[in-house]
Amino acid sequence: MIRLVGILVGLGFTFVVLLAFGSGALTVMGQGYLVEETAEHAFHEEAHMPAGGYSFDGLMPSWDLAQLQRGYQVYKEVCSACHSLDYVAFRDLAELGYSEAEVKAEAASWVVPGINPDTGEASTRPGMPTDYFPSPYANDIAAAAANNNAIPPDLSLMTKAREHGTAYVYSLLTGYQAPAAALVEEFPDSVPGPGLHHNPYFANLNLAMAPPLTSDGQVTYADGTEASVEQMATDVAAFLTWTAEPSLVDRVRLGWIVMGFLLFATILAWLAKKQVWANAKRKD
Amino acid sequence: MSFPWAKQYEPTNPFMKYLDEKLPLPRFVYNAVGAGYPVPRNLSYMWNFGVLAGFCLVLQIVTGVVLAMHYAANDAIAFDSVEHIMRDVNWGWLMRYAHANGASFFFIVIYLHIFRGFYYSSYKAPREMIWLIGVVIFLLMMATAFMGYVLPWGQMSFWGAKVITGLFGAIPLVGESIQIWLLGGYAPDNAALNRFFSLHFLLPFVIAGVVILHIWALHLPGSSNPTGVEVKSESDTLPFHPYYTAKDGLGLAVFLILYAAFVFFMPNALGHPDNYIPANPLSTPALIVPEWYFYPFYAILRAFTFDFLLPAKLWGVLAMFAAILVWFFLPWLDKSPVRSGRYRPLFRKFFWILMLDMAALFYLGGAHAEEPYIMLSQIATAYYFLHFLVILPIISSIEKPEPLPFSITEAVLGPDEKKAQGDSAGTAA
Ligand code: HEM
Numbered sequence: 001m002i003r004l005v006g007i008l009v010g011l012g013f014t015f016v017v018l019l020a021f022g023s024g025a026l027t028v029m030g031q032g033y034l035v036e037e038t039a040e041h042a043f044h045e046e047a048h049m050p051a052g053g054y055s056f057d058g059l060m061p062s063w064d065l066a067q068l069q070r071g072y073q074v075y076k077e078v079c080s081a082c083h084s085l086d087y088v089a090f091r092d093l094a095e096l097g098y099s100e101a102e103v104k105a106e107a108a109s110w111v112v113p114g115i116n117p118d119t120g121e122a123s124t125r126p127g128m129p130t131d132y133f134p135s136p137y138a139n140d141i142a143a144a145a146a147n148n149n150a151i152p153p154d155l156s157l158m159t160k161a162r163e164h165g166t167a168y169v170y171s172l173l174t175g176y177q178a179p180a181a182a183l184v185e186e187f188p189d190s191v192p193g194p195g196l197h198h199n200p201y202f203a204n205l206n207l208a209m210a211p212p213l214t215s216d217g218q219v220t221y222a223d224g225t226e227a228s229v230e231q232m233a234t235d236v237a238a239f240l241t242w243t244a245e246p247s248l249v250d251r252v253r254l255g256w257i258v259m260g261f262l263l264f265a266t267i268l269a270w271l272a273k274k275q276v277w278a279n280a281k282r283k284d
Numbered sequence: 285m286s287f288p289w290a291k292q293y294e295p296t297n298p299f300m301k302y303l304d305e306k307l308p309l310p311r312f313v314y315n316a317v318g319a320g321y322p323v324p325r326n327l328s329y330m331w332n333f334g335v336l337a338g339f340c341l342v343l344q345i346v347t348g349v350v351l352a353m354h355y356a357a358n359d360a361i362a363f364d365s366v367e368h369i370m371r372d373v374n375w376g377w378l379m380r381y382a383h384a385n386g387a388s389f390f391f392i393v394i395y396l397h398i399f400r401g402f403y404y405s406s407y408k409a410p411r412e413m414i415w416l417i418g419v420v421i422f423l424l425m426m427a428t429a430f431m432g433y434v435l436p437w438g439q440m441s442f443w444g445a446k447v448i449t450g451l452f453g454a455i456p457l458v459g460e461s462i463q464i465w466l467l468g469g470y471a472p473d474n475a476a477l478n479r480f481f482s483l484h485f486l487l488p489f490v491i492a493g494v495v496i497l498h499i500w501a502l503h504l505p506g507s508s509n510p511t512g513v514e515v516k517s518e519s520d521t522l523p524f525h526p527y528y529t530a531k532d533g534l535g536l537a538v539f540l541i542l543y544a545a546f547v548f549f550m551p552n553a554l555g556h557p558d559n560y561i562p563a564n565p566l567s568t569p570a571l572i573v574p575e576w577y578f579y580p581f582y583a584i585l586r587a588f589t590f591d592f593l594l595p596a597k598l599w600g601v602l603a604m605f606a607a608i609l610v611w612f613f614l615p616w617l618d619k620s621p622v623r624s625g626r627y628r629p630l631f632r633k634f635f636w637i638l639m640l641d642m643a644a645l646f647y648l649g650g651a652h653a654e655e656p657y658i659m660l661s662q663i664a665t666a667y668y669f670l671h672f673l674v675i676l677p678i679i680s681s682i683e684k685p686e687p688l689p690f691s692i693t694e695a696v697l698g699p700d701e702k703k704a705q706g707d708s709a710g711t712a713a
Contacts, residue, residue: 002613002616002617003616003617003619003677006610006613006617006672006673006674006677007673007674007677007678009606009669009673010669010670010672010673010674011673011674013603013606013665013666013669013673014666014669014670014674016588016590016592016599016603017587017588017599017603017662017665017666017669018662018666019590019592020587020588020589020590020596020662021659021662021663021666023589023590024589024655024658024659024662025659028655028659034654034655034656035654035655059549087364087367087371092371153561156367157367157560157561160552160557160560161557161558161560161561162557163557165557203570244560246371247370247371247377251377251378251381251548251551252548252549254378254548255544255545255547255548255549256548258544258548259541259544259545259548262537262540262541262544263541265537265540266534266537266538266541269530269533269534269536269537270534270537272530272533272534273530273531273533273534276526276527276530277527277530277531280325280522280527
């Protein structure tokens with residue numbers, strides 16, 4: 001009885017799902033293609049790493065502190081005009097190799113919201129190491145109003161919040177270009193409108209962020225490195241990898257210690273198993 | 285119950301003797317997972333996954349309780365509190381990655397455990413109750429993991445919760461009321477987050493209770509084995525300890541290597557990047573998908589795109605639940621008296637087709653809802669139901685099984701001249 005009902009129910013579901021299949025197949029045959037080709041699909045490009053890669057790639061990662069400091073400088077001098085860094089505090093900069101005094105000075109170079117101790121009114125004051133990076137805008141409405149209705153997202157977690165994070169940020173920053181002639185011809189609707197900029201790495205090809213890194217030497221690096229657009233993009237993507245995952249290097253290093261221990265444990269477990277089971281091979 | 289030749293617990297230490305009289309807990313453990321539990325001598329590594337699943341549950345509870353000490357279930361600060369765990373709490377990142385990947389590995393283990401059950405028909409008498417309880421555990425795990433994924437309150441948390449609770453809206457008449465009742469509002473917000481946290485904390489302990497029932501039910505007939513032939517005599521079994529503690533120990537060590545590789549080297553590989561974007565009810569992600577372990581059922585849900593008598597969405601919801609509920613009926617759908625797929629040539633072929641079908645559903649559930657993925661998932665869904673509800677009942681009555689070994693002893697050690705010792709299950713085998 002159960003099997004009879006089962007067979008009927010099974011055939012029922014199969015019938016309905018095959019009806020759906022049939023109607024889908026008819027639609028596909030009617031239109032003559034599987035998926036309508038879109039500009040996003042045809043002209044999107046996969047993010048790629050800068051030539052030479054990063055010190056924190058792969059299975060033996062380390063931070064290149066000089067690079068992180070340069071990346072921080074790019075964030076501070078360029079990106080921070082529009083993007084917040086909510087989850088990072090000035091004290092965290094110590095991890096980039098700054099001394100305690102440098103961290104204090106660095107914090108003090110930022111203006112953070114404060115309270116006037118005499119009147120209790122909102123005011124501003126120089127930052128302290130315990131403060132978090134301030135937001136450039138008072139709120140989302142102000143941010144959108146200043147940026148053609150797009151809100152510049154917080155960058156703290158950016159490299160974890162996108163597919164191929166680090167490579168994506170690097171590719172996005174270096175990927176601005178005029179739309180290809182074929183795109184203009186085939187998908188006139190996907191040509192950037194006013195206030196939008198074409199970038200084949202961005203999901204829908206047109207974003208509201210004007211190219212932030214436009215000319216070599218836009219930032220004068222404290223360590224004297226030549227600040228090509230390529231170099232600045234590479235460095236700031238490294239910095240944002242650190243802000244998103246400050247534990248990355250420690251994590252992988254600890255991972256190897258754990259692996260070593262587990263490998264040893266596995267060998268012991270294997271030997272123990274072999275020895276115990278040696279007795280089981282006879283018949284009693 | 286146990287086999288008559290099971291070793292008895294005989295404490296020699298005076299304290300253990302005293303304890304055995306007042307609270308025989310050591311005796312209980314001895315009989316459950318010690319030398320007092322005789323187990324078929326031929327269990328393969330496919331029998332490791334039960335113990336591993338138990339380990340995963342403990343792992344989730346330990347890491348989860350620590351996370352809960354630092355987590356804040358409030359929609360304004362939940363996302364921040366998870367970042368606080370990742371950045372400021374000592375070893376917080378380890379706890380969180382261990383918990384998030386622990387959930388994935390829990391499901392890997394459980395799926396292998398269930399597929400083992402399919403192949404060796406572990407669901408058949410006398411083990412139906414173990415199987416039924418197992419399906420209940422799986423359902424509870426799904427509820428727990430779903431609600432856990434909502435807690436970090438990222439984009440996928442929010443939109444996943446919205447889509448999944450929205451499914452209840454497909455139920456005619458009462459659907460919308462149920463959805464509002466579940467969420468405590470029209471869309472996921474603070475009320476939903478709070479109750480999900482409460483339930484996410486509670487359910488693992490409910491699971492632990494149900495696991496005890498599962499093992500209790502298991503200890504009545506004892507474990508099955510790769511031949512599917514029931515235990516006949518003492519030479520068919522070995523005491524759980526030290527034989528299977530050693531074998532499970534090795535399995536656990538290998539499991540931990542794979543798990544640690546994810547936790548330490550690619551902790552976000554099984555997650556979705558969108559969940560590092562704070563929940564935003566005004567911005568819909570391009571692709572809303574649940575965690576990977578729900579993909580097969582999500583693929584089945586989305587396969588129904590045609591209104592036939594009922595709206596397509598309702599068909600999808602019914603089919604998704606039916607896809608799991610059919611597992612409850614397996615003991616009665618598969619009538620073959622032979623358990624193990626080893627001796628069932630026809631069944632074996634269809635089993636492997638089912639595995640391919642599952643693999644396809646796993647892939648399709650995570651794909652964009654566009655062609656050709658929709659059509660492929662429709663075919664895969666059709667096979668899924670045909671397999672369990674039509675093919676399985678039919679092959680179990682037409683198939684001619686291959687000859688079974690006389691006993692486990694014979695299967696492992698060659699001809700067994702001993703007579704079966706008063707075990708009636710021998711004929712059913
Ligand atoms: C059956 C066992 C369990 C499963 C399958 C499970 C699953 C999950 C999942 C998938 C997440 C989301 C992970 C993320 O993306 O961050 C999560 C988060 C969480 N779970 Fe569990 N969990 C289990 C047990 C527990 C227990 C016993 C507790 C506490 C007593 C707990 C507390 C938490 C907390 C506080 C979070 C939010 C923090 C975070 O997102 O990392 N879990 N759980």
